[in-house]
Amino acid sequence: MKLCKAELPDGKPCPTKVDKGQEYCPYHLANQYAKVKKGVLAVAGTVVTGVLTIVAQSLNSSESE
Amino acid sequence: MPNKDNLIIQPNGEVASRTTLLTDAIVFDEEKRQKLIQILRKVPAILDVAKKLSEGKVYQAHFPPEVLKRIKDGSARLDNKGDGLFSAHIRDVKTGRMAGRVDLKEITPxxxxxxxxxxxxxxxADVVRRLEVIDEKITYVLQGQFNDRLAEVESGIHDYEQAVVASNPDVRRELMVGAVQKLNSGRNKLIKSTDFSFIDKLPxxxxxxxxxxxLDIPEYVQSKAEFVVKATRSIIEASRYLVMAYSDLNEPDSLRVSLKQVESDVEVFQDKTREIVRWLLPESNLHESLTAISQGVLPSIQDLDEVPQKTIVVEFQSKEIAPPEGV
Incomplete structure (x- = not known):
């Protein structure tokens, strides 16, 4: 079984073995996807907030007219 | 934190590292060393040798494995040849030189x-110390989370604590037996009921x-793993007190059977813990604790089997065995 390709914060290689067909150990693989999912959520959150702000502003301006 | 596993108290009060001493030997802690000194005092041959030793120096008496083996198979009873095989050696601790030899043929069975x-x-006692070391490692990550420890194990520990201070031997034995029952039952329930199913469901x-x-799988595993550590801490505590209780009842064979009964379940427990470790940040405290758990939750039965193959070593000063005249 291969060892994980990731590096630990102190620069040492991760000592954990990988699953068959993977290059990273379960922790580092799942951690990468956690970061991706959190990133996507943050972007989606910003987009939704932006859209809602624009909608609210347009509603306000149409009311004042 | 000091590793108690590697420390022993010498007769002069100094704390020495066990690893600097013999590895294939049983070295007594202070309490048992005192008991052994009492035994040695009753042996005229040892008294004779002790009288000839220098005052103030520390000596070691080495009882080779042959001695325990012959006690166990009963052949020590028949020894009257004095062929020198059945003897203990006395060494000067500082120089390592042989200071005398004690023929043990006259010692009663x-x-x-x-x-x-x-x-x-x-x-x-050494097994208990090793469990304490694992317990300390786990306790480190569980600070402030002891309140809901499983009641049955805790109750067993209370029974044990009451037993050791009981002055009436019958009450002491009754409480000790009760403690053994609760500790065994509590430990077995914990081993069987700890939920590892989440690990099999992970993608x-x-x-x-x-x-x-x-959203964050490692974070999810960590929250689940904390419960596993908590359960394991109780299992280790139960094991530690069980070893002490069986030792007090002088029933090492029952301890051996109680360990054998949960051996296969514990193997599964350790395999699953090893799997959890792979989902945790390698440098975290939880990772370290679970790695320790995956390497052994129960004391090894092998320790007991190896007793007859070990040399018994006891340190003493001549005045402890043969007090100076006039004292």
Missing amino acids: DLMGSLSELATQQTL RGKLGMLFSRH
Whole structure:
């Protein structure tokens, strides 16, 4: 079984073995996807907030007219 | 934190590292060393040798494995040839030189039986110390989370604590037996009921991880792993007190059977813990604790089997065995 390709914060290689067909150990693989999912959520959150702000502003301006 | 496993108290009060001493030997802690000194005092041959030793120097008496073996198979009773095989050696600790040899043929089987019993008790005490070290490692990550420890194990520990201070031997035995029952039952329930199913449900592939309902899988595993550590801490505590209780009841064979009964379940427990470790940040405290757990939750039965193959070593000063005249 291969060892994980990731590096630990102190620069040492991760000592954990990988699953068959993977290059990273379960922790580092799942951690990468956690970061991706959190990133996507943050972007989606910003987009939704932006859209809602624009909608609210347009509603306000149409009311004042 | 000091590793108690590697420390022993010498007769002069100094704390020495066990690793600097013999590795294939049973070295007695202070309490058992005192008991053994009492036994040695009753042996005229040892008294004779002790009288000839220099005052103030520290000596070691080495009882080779042959002695315990012959006590166990009963052949020590028949020894009257004095062929030198059945003897203990006295060494000067500082120089390592042989200071004398004690022929043990005159020692009664009862006296030597006590030596064998002490060796077993010391081995069990060493097992308890090892469990304490694992317990300390786990306790480190569980600060402030002790309140809901499982009641049955805790109740067993209370029974044990009451037993050791009981002055009436019958009450002491009754409480000790009760403690053994609760500790065994509590430990077995914990081993069987700790939930590891979450680990089998985790996604292994990239797609599965991307679409998993858990936003951060390592964080989810960590929250589950804390419960496993908590359960394991109780299992280790139960094991530690069980070893002490069986040792107090002088029933090492029952301890052996109680360990054998949960051996296969514990193997599964350790395998699953090893799997959890792979989902945790390698440098975290939880990772370290679970790695320690995956390497052994129960004391090794082998320790008990190895007692007859070990040399018994006891340190003493001549005045402890043969007090100076006029004292």
